[in-house]
Every structure is written in C-alpha cells, then in structure tokens.
Amino acid sequence: xxxAKNKYYVVWRGRLTGIFDxxxxxxxxxxxxxxxxxxxxxxxxxxxxxxxLNYWQAIKQGIGNREEGRGTFFDSxxxxxxPSLSVDAACSGNPGVMEYRGxxxxxxxxxxxxxxxxxxxNNVGEFLALVHGISLMQKNSCNLPIYSDSVSAIAWVRxxxxxTKLMRTERNIPLFDLIAxxxxxxxxxxxxxxxxxxxxxxWGEIPADFGRK
Numbered sequence: 001x002x003x004a005k006n007k008y009y010v011v012w013r014g015r016l017t018g019i020f021d022x023x024x025x026x027x028x029x030x031x032x033x034x035x036x037x038x039x040x041x042x043x044x045x046x047x048x049x050x051x052x053l054n055y056w057q058a059i060k061q062g063i064g065n066r067e068e069g070r071g072t073f074f075d076s077x078x079x080x081x082x083p084s085l086s087v088d089a090a091c092s093g094n095p096g097v098m099e100y101r102g103x104x105x106x107x108x109x110x111x112x113x114x115x116x117x118x119x120x121x122n123n124v125g126e127f128l129a130l131v132h133g134i135s136l137m138q139k140n141s142c143n144l145p146i147y148s149d150s151v152s153a154i155a156w157v158r159x160x161x162x163x164t165k166l167m168r169t170e171r172n173i174p175l176f177d178l179i180a181x182x183x184x185x186x187x188x189x190x191x192x193x194x195x196x197x198x199x200x201x202x203w204g205e206i207p208a209d210f211g212r213k
Contacts, residue, residue, distance in 0.1 A: 006040030008047035012055040013037040019047045039109075056140040059083050059104065080203065081196065082106045086147040087133045088208035089125025095166060098122065098175075100129035102136070103208045105147060112136065119172035124179065126153035127162050129208075131182040134191050145194040149206045154195055160186040 009026035011017050014036050020026045023040070030036035037055040041047040050058040082105060089100035099115025112132060115125070130153050133146045148154055156162050162179045166172070198206040205211075 006042055008042075008044050009038055009040045010047050010051045010058070011036070011038045012051075012058075019044070019051055054140075056137075056142040059142070059144070080105065080147075081145045081194075084145045084147055084196075085111065085133050085137070086198065086206050086208040087126070087129035088149065088206050088210065089122050089129050090210035091120055091122040091125060095119045095121050095172070098125045099210075100125040100132070101208055101210075102129060102133045102146075105207050108207045117172065117175045117178075119166075119169045120175050121164060121166050123150065123152045123156075124162060124164050124166060124175065126150035127156045127164075128178055128182055130154070130157050130195065131185060134193055134195075135185055135189070137193050138189065138191050143192045145196050147196050147198045147206060147208075149198040149200050149209075151197065154197060157186065157195060 006023070007021065009020045009023060011020060011026060011029045014029035014033050016029045020029070026038055026040070030038050039050065039055070039058065041050060053061070084105040085102050086105045087100065087102045089098060091098040097116045097118055098120030099113065099117065101113040102111045103109060104111060114128070114132065117125075126148060127150075130146065130148050130150075134157070137144060137146070152163075161183055164179070168176055200206065
C-alpha cells in the first residue's frame with residue numbers, strides 16, 4: 001500500500017507553531033531551529049487531532065501512521081516495534097571525535113543530537129545516547145521502546161555504570177562529566193521503557209546510524 005502524501009504539518013516547537021498546509025511553510029518554522037518538533041499528516045483532521053496533544057503524546061499514539069502503525073511492523077521473519085526511538089553514536093578514531101543522536105525509528109527524523117566531543121569512543125557515545133533517550137522519554141512521560149545496536153551500551157545501562165577503559169585527558173573532561181551525570185541519573189531514577197537490541201544482520205543499519213562506515 002502506498003503511503004499517503006502529507007498535506008498538513010503540525011509544528012509544536014518552532015519559530016511559529018500551529019498547523020501549516022505546506023512543507024515549505026513548515027520548513028521555514030523548523031529548519032535550523034534547535035529542538036524543533038514537527039510532523040506531517042495526510043489530512044487536516046489528523047493534523048488537528050495531533051495538534052491537541054503535545055509532540056510526544058502524538059508520536060506515542062501513532063496518529064496518522066496507518067502504514068507504520070502503533071505496535072509492531074513485520075517483515076518476513078522479524079519484527080520492529082513502532083513507534084519507537086533509535087539511538088546511535090559515531091566516532092572518528094579510537095579515541096577520537098565522538099557524537100551521538102536519537103531518531104524516530106519509523107521516519108528517521110532526528111529527535112536529539114549531541115557533540116562532537118574530543119577524545120571519546122563509540123561505546124561511550126552509545127551509552128550516553130541510550131541514557132539521553134531514556135531520560136528524555138521519562139521527562140515527557142513517554143514509554144516508547146528504545147533501540148540500540150550496541151550490546152556493550154545496553155549492558156552498561158542495565159549495570160548503571162559506564163565500564164569504559166577510556167583514558168582521561170584535558171580534552172575529554174566534559175565527556176567524563178557527562179558520563180558521571182548519566183550514571184547518577186540511572187542510579188536515582190527508574191524507567192519503564194524497553195531497551196531493545198537492533199537486529200542489524202536482518203534489518204540493516206539502525207535508523208540513527210550516521211552513515212560513515
């Protein structure tokens with residue numbers, strides 16, 4: 001089934017907010033705007049229903065996602081839960097310049113992006129990306145599942161400790177401060193989000209991948 005073309009766009013956070021009837025108008029309000037929140041819908045009725053909610057509530061309820069759906073998307077052998085958040089990190093070198101981000105699994109739209117940080121590692125970035133996603137979900141009372149392709153990061157989050165062997169340098173002091181904050185958050189908070197392993201061999205690269213391989 002072909003996906004319906006979006007004709008209306010809800011902007012929850014941007015230069016101007018509201019419902020816009022063209023991508024060009026939506027783009028004017030959101031492009032380059034830090035933390036912009038927006039989503040397209042094929043009908044005005046769906047856009048109005050979404051606009052009555054906040055961004056996270058609309059994503060959680062899957063309004064307008066008839067093909068993507070709320071619950072599970074099935075391929076021939078495997079399933080991906082939607083709606084959901086996917087996180088990933090990229091690092092040029094080991095250690096090297098690291099950054100991480102989270103995206104909407106269904107659409108690839110970027111939800112958050114942090115970095116670059118010098119003298120980091122990919123595993124540290126994956127850990128921080130997961131904690132960032134979990135805390136963001138909790139802040140917005142949203143229990144969407146979160147995907148990561150890092151076994152190490154998932155294990156570190158469950159242990160509530162970043163078990164990195166990264167050496168401290170003058171350049172990565174801010175990064176170690178972030179690690180300490182993330183560990184404290186895990187130790188003092190609870191969350192209900194499922195943390196799921198992305199099945200790269202069967203599904204391809206995780207949607208949050210930076211595409212630099």
